[in-house]
Amino acid sequence: MTKARSAIIIGGGHNGLICAAYLARKGLKVEVLEARNTLGGGLALTSSHMSLHASILKDLKIKLTSQAPVKTIALGPDGEHLCFSGNTVDGPEAARYAAFREEYLAYAKALGPLMLNTPPRLKDFDRADAMTFGKLGWALRFGLGEEAMREFLRVAGMNVYDVLEERFSAPLLKGALAYDAIIGCHVGPRTPNTVLNFLMRLFHDSGQQRVSAAATTSALEEAAGKAGVTMKCGAKVASILVQSDKAVGVTLDTGEALRADIIVSNADAKTTFLDLLGTRHLDALFAHRISKPRTDGDVARLRLSLKARPTVPGLPDSDLSQRLVIAPDMRTVERAFNASKYGEYSKEPVMDMMLDGRTLSINAAYAPLKLKEGWEAGAEGFKAAVLTVLERYAPGLSASVETAELMTPADMAEAFGNAGGHWHHGEMAIDQAFMMRPVHGTAQYETPVAGLYLCGAAAHPGGDITGLPGRNAAKRILRTA
Ligand SMILES: Cc1cc2nc3c(=O)[nH]c(=O)nc-3n(C[C@H](O)[C@H](O)[C@H](O)COP(=O)(O)OP(=O)(O)OC[C@H]3O[C@@H](n4cnc5c(N)ncnc54)[C@H](O)[C@@H]3O)c2cc1C
Structure with a gap:
């Protein structure tokens, strides 16, 4: 059980609200401070989105009514369009597509132990890290089986262009699938590792269910409220207060100072460390490292x-x-x-x-x-x-x-308030994923400053409307704070 009794969450994006609800349900007094006049962050910009991870809906007792399943229709320049719906696609490559989906959904599922846990550290790892590695190894070797594991290892580092070229002939089908692997990021279909982007998206794929952004935000606000979270909009955090090398509170842009045992940031990593905290509280190597992730939106x-x-x-x-x-x-x-x-x-x-x-x-x-x-x-x-x-x-x-x-x-x-305006607070790429997201030294939600944590898309497993960074961060905080 955590020793911390109170927490301030900087930012009321969906991850901030989820993290807040988990912490409050374990007895912490939690206050969310959101700069904008509305909660939900970037969720408001998504016209339809993948649903929050099922474990979050269950844990926070959220019931979201999904509207009719949404189809993706790839428009053909000649008026011949291609309709994707769940595991099916129209046209002569339907059977090939169904087999591809089944195979790639299995690969995505094998990533589950990584996606649903704090990413393990590569050195000095503890029992929890060893368990995550063990579960991942098991999912790959026995969940997939030897042959599929070999194929997974072959394709995971590849670019999506080559993989789709191997599997399909219709240009429109390949174009639409490649688009889903790249959108939101500064990559093209030929950029190495784009298959990984594709697999991470598939992991969150809810079979094209459409949930409205407004309904999701209200449900999260209600779940956080029921857990006892206080939420304040129009409250822009200007700085994180540090005393004796520990984060102890924040100041708002109005000059008001607020204190809590722990501070959790839903803001992106560069904003958190470079603007709100300040490099004077960081060692030079970390300050240099945190200025490097690719965070320019495209x-x-x-x-x-x-x-x-x-x-x-x-x-x-x-x-x-x-x-x-x-x-x-x-x-x-x-x-x-x-x-x-x-x-x-x-x-x-x-x-x-x-x-x-x-x-x-x-x-x-x-x-x-x-x-x-x-x-x-x-x-x-x-x-x-x-x-x-x-x-x-x-x-x-x-x-x-x-x-x-x-x-x-x-x-x-x-x-x-997001450095670079990147959809996901930073590129979703192999060098900025898992135990390197956002950078080595703060990839387990903790930061080099005691009492300060990350809980947004800048943290593992990254962007999209999944709620997993917020959920995983809360679990990590409750284990160690
Ligand atoms: C145009 C667009 C379309 C998208 N479409 C999709 C889609 O279709 N499907 C999908 O799954 N994903 C989509 N995304 C990505 C998705 O919106 C993000 O990955 C997601 O919003 C990240 O959630 P978050 O809670 O971590 O951060 P955010 O949503 O960015 O929330 C962070 C919050 O922190 C607040 N904040 C920042 N600094 C401060 C401060 N100093 N003080 C107080 N508050 C602060 C911000 O105001 C914000 O509300 C889209 C993104 C964009 C921009």
Whole structure:
């Protein structure tokens, strides 16, 4: 049982709320301080999302009513579209796809012991670390079996381009699957280890169930409230207070100081250590290391308000509210990525979107944080590039646009106090994953400063709406604090 009696959580994103609820249920007095006027953080930007991990729903007694399952429809330039629904896809490669899904879902499941636990340390490991390694080894060797384990080890480090090329022929099918492996990150289908991104996404795959962001936020707020958590919005933390090398409280931007036995940060790692804590409390090596993770966002959000519902040839109106993906083939995705390597936005962006009434919310890639010409100069050009692509699939759409609101990674950084505006508080890549997320020295939710912990997407197992960083962090805190 923890000795700490009180905790402050910096940030009321979904991970902060989950961590808070777990701690409060074990008797801690917990206060969540959220800078924005609403709770939920980036959850508000997700039009449909994977559901929170089942263990969280069970532990916190949350009942989420999912709406009708959402399908992903890859739009074909010729009006021939491809519909993915759960484990099935239309067309001649249906059987191949079902076998691929089954195989890759098994690989994803084998990652379970890592995803659901504190990542083990590579040296000085304790009993819990040894148990996690043991369970992982067992899941790979006996859960998968020898042959599948060998194949898993072959593909896990590969790029998603090569793997999909080995398995499928239809360009549209490969384009849509590759898109799901790269979206949110600064990678292209040919970037090494993108199969790992794909597997981590599959681990959280709830079979395309759609849960509204608003319903999830309310349910989390209610669960935290019932557990006794106090939540304050419009409360921006300006600094973390340290006394005798221990975190003892925070100050707000109003100057008010608040104290607690432990401080848990839902903010990203660079903001937590470099802005809120300050390098004077860190040794030089760690301060250097924590400034290095790749945290520049590369996706923009475009919200179009339309005069009328668009028409997409070959797509019935009833399917317009499904998740629509424009990634016609893997080369187009890779070419779109090429531009962002040189600080340019994609002239032919790839995207996914959802229509709600007459509002079309689009995630468009790639849109690098550090655009060479600056976003003030580049915003209109990028909007035009997105509309040019959309016009090919939905003729007449551009003329129907009433307003077009663009949120670049720089805007996301500003809105969510998130260094770099990255969807997941940092790249989801092998060198920034598991026992290296966000960096060695703070990958087990603890930090070099006693009493200070991380609980957001910057921590293992990273981003997306899963709640696992918040849950795992709480479990770790309750074990040792
Ligand atoms: C446009 C967009 C679309 C996305 N789409 C999807 C999707 O479809 N599916 C999916 O699963 N994921 C999606 N994601 C990713 C997902 O939203 C993130 O991975 C997730 O929000 C991370 O949750 P979090 O709780 O760790 O952090 P956040 O959601 O970032 O929450 C952190 C909170 O901390 C607060 N905060 C920061 N600094 C301070 C401070 N100093 N004082 C007080 N509060 C502070 C912030 O205001 C914020 O509310 C998307 C992200 C974006 C940006």
